[in-house]
Amino acid sequence: MQHDLFTTNDAPEPISIGADALLLPQFLSAYEQQLVRAIDTIIARAPWRQLTTPGGRKLSVRTSNCGKYGWYSDRAGYRYVACDPLTGQAWPQLPQVFVEQAQAAAEEAGFADFQPDACLLNCYQPGVKMGLHQDCDEEDLSAPIVSFSLGLPAQFLWGGWQRSDKVQRIRLQHGDVVVWGGEDRLRFHGIAKVAGGNHPLLGGQRINLTFRQAKR
Numbered sequence: 001m002q003h004d005l006f007t008t009n010d011a012p013e014p015i016s017i018g019a020d021a022l023l024l025p026q027f028l029s030a031y032e033q034q035l036v037r038a039i040d041t042i043i044a045r046a047p048w049r050q051l052t053t054p055g056g057r058k059l060s061v062r063t064s065n066c067g068k069y070g071w072y073s074d075r076a077g078y079r080y081v082a083c084d085p086l087t088g089q090a091w092p093q094l095p096q097v098f099v100e101q102a103q104a105a106a107e108e109a110g111f112a113d114f115q116p117d118a119c120l121l122n123c124y125q126p127g128v129k130m131g132l133h134q135d136c137d138e139e140d141l142s143a144p145i146v147s148f149s150l151g152l153p154a155q156f157l158w159g160g161w162q163r164s165d166k167v168q169r170i171r172l173q174h175g176d177v178v179v180w181g182g183e184d185r186l187r188f189h190g191i192a193k194v195a196g197g198n199h200p201l202l203g204g205q206r207i208n209l210t211f212r213q214a215k216r
């Protein structure tokens with residue numbers, strides 16, 4: 001086999017986790033600094049907060065948003081809102097590096113022309129988890145979900161179309177991206193309790209960015 005020294009690519013191969021779902025290991029490696037700087041800027045304007053579920057419980061994960069719409073939850077329900085209820089201001093704009101990498105990842109997974117209008121930021125400290133759920137608050141389910149992992153590793157719980165379906169555990173590391181759409185769009189998923197640790201760039205936390213097309 002002939003190796004071309006000028007086109008070596010150290011990024012591991014994508015891993016199929018469903019007919020329309022792909023794990024892209026290390027997809028973000030070259031952008032980690034830029035991404036973390038952009039996150040800091042967003043959080044300065046739209047700080048982390050713990051939302052309340054419609055049932056009155058506090059989510060353990062801390063969240064924020066950027067983009068035209070932000071995912072929000074309180075006693076009135078789960079929904080997308082154009083202003084941050086905490087500040088009354090519009091959510092910070094989607095940084096260009098977010099859009100470019102989310103679109104590039106979507107394209108790798110076969111979703112050309114992904115136009116995210118919402119990015120939910122999730123911050124997990126050790127001990128924090130996210131229970132099994134479907135992402136179904138978006139108007140157009142033909143657009144995929146694109147999810148970036150940064151900081152501490154986590155186990156992605158990748159289920160089926162029923163809550164009771166068997167769950168696969170997939171290790172997500174700093175720089176990994178998962179894309180799911182098409183027939184996998186409504187699969188149940190979650191995050192197991194994050195273990196303690198110290199990430200060189202992000203310290204004792206895992207930050208997830210979830211890109212969606214919320215409105216048509």
Ligand SMILES: O=C(O)CCC(=O)C(=O)O
Nearest residue numbers: 120122135147191208210
């Ligand atoms: O943190 C993750 O990787 C998943 C987040 C998620 O599923 C969500 O915010 O809906």
Ligand SMILES: [Fe+2]
Nearest residue numbers: 133134135189
């Ligand atoms: Fe989700």
